[in-house]
Amino acid sequence: MSFIKGVELCRRFHREVVESILSDDYPDLLYSSALIGPGSEVLGYDTEMSTDHDWGPRVYLFLSKEDIGSSEEIEKSLTERVPKQFYGFPVDIRMSVITTLPKFIESCLGVNIDEPIGIEDWLSFPSQTLLEINKGAVYRDDTGNLSALRNQFSYYPHDIWLYLMATNWQRIGQEEHLMLRSGFTGDKLGSSIIASRIVRDIINLCFLLERQYAPYPKWFGTAFMHLKCSDQLMPYLWTAQTAATWRERENAFNNAYKHLSSMHNRLGITEMIPIEVSYFYDRPFKVMNGERIAKVILKHIKNEFIRELASRRPIGNIDQITDNTNFRNIIRESGLEGNHARKALKRLFQTS
Numbered sequence: 001m002s003f004i005k006g007v008e009l010c011r012r013f014h015r016e017v018v019e020s021i022l023s024d025d026y027p028d029l030l031y032s033s034a035l036i037g038p039g040s041e042v043l044g045y046d047t048e049m050s051t052d053h054d055w056g057p058r059v060y061l062f063l064s065k066e067d068i069g070s071s072e073e074i075e076k077s078l079t080e081r082v083p084k085q086f087y088g089f090p091v092d093i094r095m096s097v098i099t100t101l102p103k104f105i106e107s108c109l110g111v112n113i114d115e116p117i118g119i120e121d122w123l124s125f126p127s128q129t130l131l132e133i134n135k136g137a138v139y140r141d142d143t144g145n146l147s148a149l150r151n152q153f154s155y156y157p158h159d160i161w162l163y164l165m166a167t168n169w170q171r172i173g174q175e176e177h178l179m180l181r182s183g184f185t186g187d188k189l190g191s192s193i194i195a196s197r198i199v200r201d202i203i204n205l206c207f208l209l210e211r212q213y214a215p216y217p218k219w220f221g222t223a224f225m226h227l228k229c230s231d232q233l234m235p236y237l238w239t240a241q242t243a244a245t246w247r248e249r250e251n252a253f254n255n256a257y258k259h260l261s262s263m264h265n266r267l268g269i270t271e272m273i274p275i276e277v278s279y280f281y282d283r284p285f286k287v288m289n290g291e292r293i294a295k296v297i298l299k300h301i302k303n304e305f306i307r308e309l310a311s312r313r314p315i316g317n318i319d320q321i322t323d324n325t326n327f328r329n330i331i332r333e334s335g336l337e338g339n340h341a342r343k344a345l346k347r348l349f350q351t352s
Contacts, residue, residue: 003048004087006041006055007137013057014139017082018096025077026070032062032146035136037097037108042136045219057086058095059139062104062146071098101149108132110331110342113149119305120346122160123317126328131213155211159303160317162269166297167316168205172198173290176253180285183246191246195253199237202256204319206233209263217323233259250285257288264293270300309349318345 004012014033022029040046041055063071079093097104105113108129111121133153141147156164175194183191203224207214215223224230236259239252254277261275273293277286298310315321318331330341 002088003051004089005044006039006046006050007035007044009057009087009089010035010041010059011137011139013086013091014059017057017086018059018061018078019140021078021081022074026074029067029070029074030064030142031067031140032101032138032142033059033140034062034138034146036060036134036138037104037132037136039132040219042132043215043219043223044135045222051089054095056089056095057091058097060104061096061098062101063098064143065100065102068098068100068103074098101145105133105149113152117152119160119303119309120349122156123349124331124342124345125318126216126331127207127213127317127319128216128328131215134213155213159301159306161208161211162297162301163306163310164317164320165205165208165264166294166301166310167314167320168201168208169290169297170294170314171201171290171316171320172205172257172288173292173294175201176287176290177280177283177285179253180246180250180280180287181283183249184283184285188244188246191249192243195240195243195249198253199241202233202237202253202260205260206230206263209260209267214319216325229259229263254286254288261288261293270296313348315348321348 018033022031035058036042037060039054040050046055061074063074075093075098078096082091082093084091099107102113105111109121109125111117130153134150138146138150155161175198179191179194179198182194200220203220204214206224206227206229210227210229212223212227214220225234233256236252236256240249240256243249243252257277258275261273264270265272265275273296274289277288279285280287280289294314298307298314301307301310318328322328327341331345
């Protein structure tokens with residue numbers, strides 16, 4: 001059998017199988033159908049290797065609160081009528097999910113979409129999860145509610161976006177001189193480790209500058225290569241990542257910083273920030289002074305809560321605090337443990 005990208009396979013599965021069955025058995029049913037949520041195929045990065053687990057013909061079916069009571073009956077109809085194979089791929093109807101939009105959002109973000117989404121909520125949403133909501137494809141949306149939901153979470157609110165760029169620059173500013181200092185003392189391994197951390201922060205900043213959610217580590221570099229800035233920045237970042245000497249890293253990073261500053265200035269969201277590096281005090285190496293750039297960006301935040309947070313506890317969001325997979329999974333859980341973890345995380349974002 002020939003490999004078919006998951007988003008296209010599921011599109012055909014919806015059109016040729018699911019939609020046909022629902023049209024026959026529930027002709028008046030209003031619903032939405034999509035491929036969203038977890039899965040490499042949702043991001044469009046699936047290959048033949050992806051087919052060995054958690055991959056195959058499937059859809060999310062979103063029903064209204066009034067119709068969700070019929071979910072078991074609908075699942076039974078699908079189970080009885082779907083083929084065992086579709087385009088040569090085995091069909092497991094259990095991979096398809098029948099739910100409501102509020103339940104879906106609660107399961108992946110841990111919030112009630114019928115209530116206002118707070119700043120602490122936005123800061124506790126992993127960018128990978130927000131990406132899973134917005135990528136993939138919508139195959140049918142009778143009420144328009146799914147499209148509206150995706151639009152609601154299409155990107156961070158403006159002031160949160162500014163705050164995340166500022167805290168990202170701050171992270172760079174906190175470590176750019178450490179990479180040089182450790183290299184200067186002869187600690188090649190330590191300098192290389194810090195350089196890798198800075199490369200990650202620069203790529204995260206690139207996603208922010210292009211207003212794109214960043215995926216989790218498996219697809220982090222792959223998605224970066226799809227950004228507009230990657231062609232120009234990739235040579236510098238690769239040199240910084242693989243350089244044998246700290247001076248090579250310094251030169252590569254300084255070229256990358258200049259490009260990042262130019263990207264920022266083209267956005268026109270603050271006064272112009274410097275594009276040239278400068279010496280770090282009296283020491284024989286140059287830096288961008290990321291913390292200075294962070295202060296420039298923070299001045300343009302209007303929301304009082306975020307301004308207060310930035311002044312007292314400028315820690316960024318969950319992606320900047322941790323990349324621990326188990327912790328993020330707990331945050332997504334709707335049970336007692338998940339609620340405790342979310343409350344603890346949100347307390348970090350409180351200003352008093």
